[in-house]
Amino acid sequence: MTSDPLRAPPRCLRVLLREDDVLLFSLIPGTGAEALLPIVEGQFAAADVFPLRAVDSGKAIAAAAAERPEGYRLVCGNFLFGPYDDGLYKHVAQNPLRMTMLRDPVARTACEFREIVENPAHPQHQEVVTEGLDLTQFAKNPRFRPYVYNRQARHLVGATRSVTLEGVDSLADELLLTIAKERLEEMAFFGLHEHLLESAQLLLYTFGWDPDATSADRLAAAEGLSGYGGVSEEAREAIGEQTRVDAELYRLASRLLTQRHEQMIEELIHYHHRWRPQEATAAKVRQLEEIVTEQRDALAVQRRDLKRLKAIEHSWGWRMLVEVSGLRQQLIPPESPVEPLYMGVRRLLLGRWVR
């Protein structure tokens, strides 16, 4: 295998989505990626979303692209992407930011089988229903190999130069896995169906989107749904034989998602700590608080004194003194010739109480 990405220095999780970026959300059938669609589509205006969800033809893609010369910002669908694809590379974006969802390969296959059975518009519906195939028979039938054989890895590898979708079978398993892993690691974001809430958290964090309060409920409900009935041991074995690369890819994806989720939490904690008050600032705040407390106490003392003074002022003793003082000034005005004599007698009588 190529270098273990779990031992590489962790890359920055956050991705800045610029005005001229295109986000390509690869919806691999049966992975339940649609559960994240409301979150993703809610970030873009309707006109910015590419109108097709699957490849009709290269001409259809060219026509859709021509309808909006300023380009699209979001492409969601079951597209094989690459320089050799059917037109997405040429007409929409050469290096889009990519995201996808993966799922346990057995569950994925079972889910896609159920979608084929329940959807009359599916190209394989008629054949599967007419022949009354069950999941095991579906998985073993060579005609339906493109829907089973390492579907997720092949989707990730995409449109390459020397192979068509069917021709990707000719890639050795090691090589298919290596390239699929690279594609996954290159993606701005990937999630796992079995960890929908964590995936959604990582998605929001990656692009800096605000969480929607209602999304958590919808996601919890979606995670609770298995999307398929139980799988027999025989069907599990039949699918497993054709999805060994997908199984290994899924194991790597699980570990990588866990690592990235933990990294996200660490980064959030680090970000929180950077914005708490510095120790020096906190000390200064405490110092200011002490000063305010002292001033508040002093003010309380002054208020008590003032209250006491007012009480004295209103007392009969004080009123008597004021009356007497007023009478004295009427009888012996200041600077009158008798004033000095009065003051001398006063000192003699009151002694140390008179300043």
Next chain:
Amino acid sequence: MTARTRPLKFRLTSGDLLYFLHIPKTAGTTLFEILRKRFKPEEAVSAEGDVFLDLCCRSSPEDRARYRLMRAHFGYGVYRLLPRRPVFVTMLRDPVARVISVYKHIRRIPHHRLNREVIELGLLEFLEHPRARVRDLQVRHLAGFRLRKEELGALCDDDLLELAKAHLDDLAFFGLTERFDDSIRLLSHTFDWSPIEGYEALNVAPDSPEEVDREALQAIASRNRLDLALYAHARGLFEERVAQLDAELREADHDQ
């Protein structure tokens, strides 16, 4: 298998980072100078080793976001360090000529880390030097990251070659040293740049009349079997693209 064609044009967005995967002695220095002129000085960076790793992993997101052109000797796996998939460009060269050029370069540059050890060695002896790095270097660059054998793990040689070819097929641009002028034409057409003229060949050894003996040539070839296969693939692909370029230019002239 059916070989498909692809569009030549690549529209660089404001967020795209052009990563020049520089394989030594492939006229990369000259190409990097050409690329650098297309960006502001603060948008371009050339680094090696831990300096480059620090740049990718330890600089702030704001610092990383301002770079639009990077050059390093790290291989394709460098995408693991970057927040978004870079736009890869590279140059390839005939493997035998490249190894001979490496040998001459080391002997010519006194401060090269191997100069003192190699200066007294003949070419054949140089090929045996443990740190010479003369074995399938171009495939290793295109397949991996740090070019170490253990990194490329369980892949057999044939799978390694197929991986390098798959990566080469997907690159936005690659050129050939031996077809430098056509490579530059293709480069400017790919990114819709005005025609690039008046470039100067940099870091080139002076013409030397000495010939390389047949034994040395065979020794180099035997150590570069994968590179020779990759180069043959690249030449075929390059010819297709130049033919496609000429056809598109004729069509554009006709439309005007």
